[in-house]
Amino acid sequence: MLNIQNLHAKIGNKEILKGLNLSVNAGEVHAIMGPNGSGKSTLANVLAGRNGYDVTKGTVEYEGNNLLELAPEERAWAGVFLAFQYPVEIPGVNNVYLLKAAVNAVRKYRGEPELDAVEFLGLIKEKMKIVKMKEDLLNRSVNEGFSGGEKKRNEIFQMSVLEPKLAILDETDSGLDIDALKIVSEGVNSLRNEERSIILVTHYQRLLDYIKPDHVHVLSNGKIIKSGGPDLALELEEKGYDWIKEEAA
Amino acid sequence: MSTEIQNYISDFDQLKNDDWFAESRQSALNIFKETGFPNSRLENWKYTDVRPIKKKSFSNVTEATVSISIEEINAIRFDGLDCIEVVFINGVFSKEHTRLDGLEKGLDVENMLDALANDKDLLAKHLTKYADDKISPFTALNTAFIQNGTLINVSANTVIEKPIHILYLSKDSNSALATHPRNLIVMGENSEATVIESYIGLDDANYFTNAVTEVALSTSAILKHYKIQQESLNAYHIGNLNVMQGKNSKLESHSISLGGALVRNDIHGQLAAEGAEIIMNGLYMTGDKQHVDNHTRVDHLKPLTLSTENYRGVLNGKSRAVFNGKVIVHKDAQKIEAHQNNANLLLSDDAEIDTKPELEIYADDVKCTHGATVGQLDQNMLFYLRSRAIDEETARSLLTYAFADELISNISFAPIRNRLERLVIGQLPDAALIREFTNE
Ligand SMILES: Nc1ncnc2c1ncn2[C@@H]1O[C@H](COP(=O)(O)OP(=O)(O)OP(=O)(O)O)[C@@H](O)[C@H]1O
Ligand SMILES: [Mg+2]
Numbered sequence: 001m002l003n004i005q006n007l008h009a010k011i012g013n014k015e016i017l018k019g020l021n022l023s024v025n026a027g028e029v030h031a032i033m034g035p036n037g038s039g040k041s042t043l044a045n046v047l048a049g050r051n052g053y054d055v056t057k058g059t060v061e062y063e064g065n066n067l068l069e070l071a072p073e074e075r076a077w078a079g080v081f082l083a084f085q086y087p088v089e090i091p092g093v094n095n096v097y098l099l100k101a102a103v104n105a106v107r108k109y110r111g112e113p114e115l116d117a118v119e120f121l122g123l124i125k126e127k128m129k130i131v132k133m134k135e136d137l138l139n140r141s142v143n144e145g146f147s148g149g150e151k152k153r154n155e156i157f158q159m160s161v162l163e164p165k166l167a168i169l170d171e172t173d174s175g176l177d178i179d180a181l182k183i184v185s186e187g188v189n190s191l192r193n194e195e196r197s198i199i200l201v202t203h204y205q206r207l208l209d210y211i212k213p214d215h216v217h218v219l220s221n222g223k224i225i226k227s228g229g230p231d232l233a234l235e236l237e238e239k240g241y242d243w244i245k246e247e248a249a
Numbered sequence: 250m251s252t253e254i255q256n257y258i259s260d261f262d263q264l265k266n267d268d269w270f271a272e273s274r275q276s277a278l279n280i281f282k283e284t285g286f287p288n289s290r291l292e293n294w295k296y297t298d299v300r301p302i303k304k305k306s307f308s309n310v311t312e313a314t315v316s317i318s319i320e321e322i323n324a325i326r327f328d329g330l331d332c333i334e335v336v337f338i339n340g341v342f343s344k345e346h347t348r349l350d351g352l353e354k355g356l357d358v359e360n361m362l363d364a365l366a367n368d369k370d371l372l373a374k375h376l377t378k379y380a381d382d383k384i385s386p387f388t389a390l391n392t393a394f395i396q397n398g399t400l401i402n403v404s405a406n407t408v409i410e411k412p413i414h415i416l417y418l419s420k421d422s423n424s425a426l427a428t429h430p431r432n433l434i435v436m437g438e439n440s441e442a443t444v445i446e447s448y449i450g451l452d453d454a455n456y457f458t459n460a461v462t463e464v465a466l467s468t469s470a471i472l473k474h475y476k477i478q479q480e481s482l483n484a485y486h487i488g489n490l491n492v493m494q495g496k497n498s499k500l501e502s503h504s505i506s507l508g509g510a511l512v513r514n515d516i517h518g519q520l521a522a523e524g525a526e527i528i529m530n531g532l533y534m535t536g537d538k539q540h541v542d543n544h545t546r547v548d549h550l551k552p553l554t555l556s557t558e559n560y561r562g563v564l565n566g567k568s569r570a571v572f573n574g575k576v577i578v579h580k581d582a583q584k585i586e587a588h589q590n591n592a593n594l595l596l597s598d599d600a601e602i603d604t605k606p607e608l609e610i611y612a613d614d615v616k617c618t619h620g621a622t623v624g625q626l627d628q629n630m631l632f633y634l635r636s637r638a639i640d641e642e643t644a645r646s647l648l649t650y651a652f653a654d655e656l657i658s659n660i661s662f663a664p665i666r667n668r669l670e671r672l673v674i675g676q677l678p679d680a681a682l683i684r685e686f687t688n689e
Contacts, residue, residue: 050632076638088633092651092658097686098637105638141651142633158637 001026001197002047002067002166007058009046016042018222019058024166027194031208031233032201034219035241040201041085043219044170048082049075062166076102077109079165083155083172085201090142095154098142099124099161106162127160131187148175156187163191168199173207185210205237218244253303254285257427260309261393268365270372270395277382277392284386296571296603297513297542302485307427307457309394311340315420317451322346325416325449330664332414332445333358335399339419339456340428342397346416355407355440361398361431371402375435379463380491385515387487391429391461398431401444405437405467412443412665419481421454432462436470436498443473443662448488450481450508457485464491466498468522473501475665479672480508482537490516497524503660504543505669506533507676512541520547520554520585531560532656534676535568535600542571549582549612556586561656562593563649563676564600574619575607582612589619594626594652596645646679647686 002024009017016039024030034040046053047060049072060067067075090098103123104114115123128135131153143151152172159167169188173181188198188211200211208216208230216232217224220241225248226232236244261278286303287294317338326334335358336346342360349358357368364372382389399415417430434444448458458480466472480486486509492500504514518527533541547556562570576587593602606619626648634644653673660666674683 048632048636050636051628071641072632072635073638073640073644076636082636084633084636088629090630090633090648090651092654093634093647098634098639101643101686102638105640109638162638 001063003059003061005059007043007046007060008056009042010054010056011042011052015056016222017046020219020223022217022224024197024199026197028214029192029198029200029211031213031216032199032219033203033216033233033236038220039222040219041170044082044085044168044199044201047168048072048080073105077106081159081162081164081167083152083159083167083169085170085174087143087151087155089144089146091144093142095140095142096124096138099158102158102162124161127157130160130190131157132183133157149177149180152176153180153184156184160187160191165195166197166199167191168201170201171203172200173202173204181207182210205233208233220245220248254282256306257309257390257393258282263310264394264396269369270365270376273377274393274395277377277389280382281386281389281393284389287386293544297511297540299511301511302457302487305425305455305457308424309427309429311397311426311428313338313341313343315339315422317343317346317418317420319346321451325447327412327414327664327668330412332412335360335413335415337397337415337417337430339422339426340397340417340430353407353409353411355404356409356442357400357402358413359400361400361433362396364400365395368400368402371435372400372433375463375465376433377463379465379493379519380461380489385489387459388461388489391431391459391489394429395431397428398433401432401434401442403436403440403442403470405439407437407440409440409442412445412662414445414447417446417448417458417460418451419449419454419456419458419484420451425455425457427457427459430458430460432460434462434464434472436464436466436472438467439469440467441471443475445475445477445665447477447479448486449479450484453481453483455483456481458487460486460488462488462490464493464500466492466494466500466525468496468498470495470498472499473662474503476502476504476514477669477672478504478506478508478512478514480512482508482510482539484509486512488514490514492516492518492527494518494520494522494525494527496522498522499526499528501528502530504529504531505672506531506541506543507672509541510539512539514543516545518545518547518556519550520556521550523551523553525551526555527557529556529558529560530656530659532562532653532673533560533570534563534653534673535570536565536676537568538566539568540570541568544571544573544575546575547577547587549576549578549585549587552581552583552585554582554585556588558589559656560591561653562591562602563596563653564593564602565596567597567599569601570603572602572604572621573607574605576609576617576619578608578610578612578615578617580611583614585612586616588617591621592652593621593623594649595623596626596649642679643682643686646677646683649677650674650683
C-alpha cells in the first residue's frame, strides 16, 4: 500500500525528515510515537501533499505510484486521508456542503455516479451515528467555533464518510475526553478492514488500548529508530524515549 | 476655462431650463465651470484619476432613442419579489417599463421631471440641501443637469412593505452618453422603506453615469438602501449618496460594486441628532484593469450617535481599488460610537489596494475602532479543502466566495441577499462549481 524509503524533507533550510523508512501493507494499523518536534506531523503533511516542504531525497510509493508528484486533491481522490492535528476553521464554508463535494469528487474519480441530496443525507445520517456527531455542528461553517474535541470528532466523521484507503490520524486522541476517545476509537475500528491501512500518530498508549496496532514505530529526530509490536508502546509508556535514543545512537 | 468641459457647457445651453429650478442649475454649472474636473493633487482624489472621463466628449443630451425588451428587463428584475419599479433607459424615464400602479397610501414615487413640475414645495425644501455642489464638482455637474431621476416621499408613520427598485439601465446608442440621475428620498417621522438603486450596463458600451442621491430621514425613520453597481466594463460611474439624519433615525446602506472601468462611490452621512445611526456595508469585486474607489464620510454632529462600517474588497487581475473611510466626531458629540473595518483579498500579484481610515475626533468621550487588512487566500484553509478532495481552483473560489459572503450573508432581506449571492458567485472564476456547492 505505502512504501516510504529514505525520505528526507526540509522546511526552508531546516532538515526535518532525515532518511525515514516505513512500509505499510493493506489492512494494517501502524502507530507512530515519538518526542515533540521529532517530525511526525511533518511526515503526515508530506504524505498529504502540503506546500512548503522540500523533499530532497527518497521515495514514497502509494499503491505502486509515486505519491509525491500528486496534488493534495489527487491524493484525496486516490484514497489518502489526513486527520489534522490542528483542524482548520473555515468561516463561510459549510461543513455539509464540503463533505458532499468531497464525497462526489472522490466518486467521480472512481467512475461512480455522484450521490444526490437524498442519498448523501442517508450516508451522513448513518455515519453520524457511528461517531455520535451532533447534528447542529453539521450545518455550521467548517470547524468554526468548534471545541477542540468537536474538531477532532469532525475529522473522524469526515473520514468515515469518505472511507479512505490510507488514513493518517495525527494526534486525533489529543484533547478528547474519555468518552469521546472511546467513540472516536470505535469509529476508527469500524473502518478497519483488510483493504484499509491506518497510521496513528499518538503520544499515548491509552489510544492503543482501544485501537490495537499491528506495528508500533518510534520516530525521533526525523527517522524511525525503532519498530516493534503493541508491546513497544507499553514499554515506551513505562520508560520514555531516552533508552531508545541511546540504543540508536 | 478648460476645453474639456466645453461640451458640458454647450449641452447645458441646449437644455430647457425655464422652470423655478433654473437658477439653481445655473449656479451649479457656474461652480463646475470654476472648479472643472478634480485632479489628483486634491487629497480627496489622490488615488483616482478621472482623466478618462475628462478626455472623452460625452453627450449630455438624453433622448429616448433606444428601447429595451420586456425579456431584458425581466432578466434583471428580482424574480418572485413584488417591487415598485422605476426604470430609466440611458437616463430617460421609461414609462413603458415602470411599475407604479397601486402605490400604498403615504407613498409618492415619481420621475424627478414630474416632481419638479408638481412638488415644488417639497423639492424646494430638500433638493440640493444635503449634497453639496461645492464639495464635489461631479455633484455640481449633476445639479446643473437635474432632469430625470426619482423622487420618493414617504409620509410620517408609514411603513412601506414593497421594496422600491430604481433601475438605471444603459445600452449602446449613437453617441457616448453622460447621464446625471438625481434621486431624492424624503422619509417622514417613524416611516420605513427599502430602496434599491441598480445601475446596469446591458452591453459593453462606453458611457458615463454621474448619479447623486439625497436622503432626508426625520425622527425615527428607517431606510434600507441598496446600491448595486453593475455598469458595463467600459463605463465610468461616479455616485454620491448624501444622507441627513434626524433623531433616532437609522440608515442601512449596502453598496455592491461589480462593474465599471472607472468607479467612484461616495457616501456622506450626517448624524445630525441624538440617537441617529448609520450602517455602511460595502463589497467591491474588481478584475482586469478596473479601478474602483469607495470614499465614505460620517459626521457625528451630535452626542449618542452611532456609525458602523464594514467594507470588503476582492481584487483580481491588474485592478486597483481605493478605500477611504473618514469619521469626524464634532465637538460636544460625546458618547458616540464609530466602528470601521476594511478587509481586502488580493487574488493577483498585480492588483493593488490603497486603504485608509481617517479619524478626526474633537470630543473626548467617544468609542472609536478601525482596522484595515490586506491579504491573500489562507494557505492552511486552502490545503485543508484540497486534502478533502476539493480541487485547487474550486477551493480558491470557495474561499473567495466565503470571504465576500461574510458581508452579503448579513443582509436580512432574503430576495436581495439571494440575488446578491448569485451576483457575487457570477463574478468568480468557477461560478458553476460554487453554485453547485452552495445550492441545497
Ligand atoms: N513551518 C515551519 N518552519 C520551521 N520549522 C518548522 C515548521 N514546521 C515545523 N517545523 C519544525 O519541524 C520540527 C518537526 O515538527 P513536527 O510538527 O513535524 O513535529 P511533531 O513530531 O509532530 O511534534 P508534536 O509531537 O509536538 O506534534 C519541529 O522542530 C518544528 O519546530
Ligand atoms: Mg505533530
